[in-house]
Amino acid sequence: AQSVTQPDIHITVSEGASLELRCNYSYGATPYLFWYVQSPGQGLQLLLKYFSGDTLVQGIKGFEAEFKRSQSSFNLRKPSVHWSDAAEYFCAVEVDSSYKLIFGSGTRLLVRP
Amino acid sequence: NAGVTQTPKFRILKIGQSMTLQCTQDMNHNYMYWYRQDPGMGLKLIYYSVGAGITDKGEVPNGYNVSRSTTEDFPLRLELAAPSQTSVYFCASSYGGLSSTDTQYFGPGTRLTVL
Numbered sequence: 310a311q312s313v314t315q316p317d318i319h320i321t322v323s324e325g326a327s328l329e330l331r332c333n334y335s336y337g338a339t340p341y342l343f344w345y346v347q348s349p350g351q352g353l354q355l356l357l358k359y360f361s362g363d364t365l366v367q368g369i370k371g372f373e374a375e376f377k378r379s380q381s382s383f384n385l386r387k388p389s390v391h392w393s394d395a396a397e398y399f400c401a402v403e404v405d406s407s408y409k410l411i412f413g414s415g416t417r418l419l420v421r422p
Numbered sequence: 423n424a425g426v427t428q429t430p431k432f433r434i435l436k437i438g439q440s441m442t443l444q445c446t447q448d449m450n451h452n453y454m455y456w457y458r459q460d461p462g463m464g465l466k467l468i469y470y471s472v473g474a475g476i477t478d479k480g481e482v483p484n485g486y487n488v489s490r491s492t493t494e495d496f497p498l499r500l501e502l503a504a505p506s507q508t509s510v511y512f513c514a515s516s517y518g519g520l521s522s523t524d525t526q527y528f529g530p531g532t533r534l535t536v537l
């Protein structure tokens with residue numbers, strides 16, 4: 310069965326430091342890949358998505374993600390974290406053009422001043 | 423545009439009670455979705471709809487029902503509430519399926535507790 314793994318439950322970084330959130334998926338073919346952010350008490354907002362083409366994808370709020378087929382990974386990065394980036398981040402995949410998203414369990418980002 | 427709106431924001435139910443979670447979107451989107459988010463977990467798809475009159479099951483449909491009589495509305499019905507249905511429920515919509523350049527827009531959620 311398809312699955313998405315986010316191995317880090319919590320990550321704490323200092324403001325201004327770089328960030329990388331990990332995401333691995335289990336699927337035979339290349340799925341469509343997404344990163345969402347959820348601020349406290351809010352719904353999810355799409356940061357970026359990968360369908361095909363360039364494996365480095367740029368998103369909103371200065372985030373980017375790189376698809377690595379050999380590692381079945383789609384890690385999210387940001388060169389300099391701001392306090393407002395503190396939130397929960399979810400990786401998701403869509404398989405078989407099914408309109409259905411499978412989500413990882415999320416990584417909570419804490420930002421130290 | 424209000425986007426995706428959900429009511430109520432919070433609700434406490436007793437075991438065995440029923441209720442309907444409302445979801446409305448004003449973006450003329452064809453696709454609508456219901457997810458649940460359990461503590462410390464990602465979202466799981468309950469039901470989805472690709473247009474008025476068409477619904478289909480997601481990963482965790484048991485204990486829920488949906489209908490889609492209009493493009494705008496996609497209510498989720500709990501018939502016999504159980505403690506296992508304590509969760510935060512999110513409605514989402516998109517113009518097309520995820521294979522397009524479209525985006526899923528999420529509502530703010532309904533926090534449901536069943537005691």
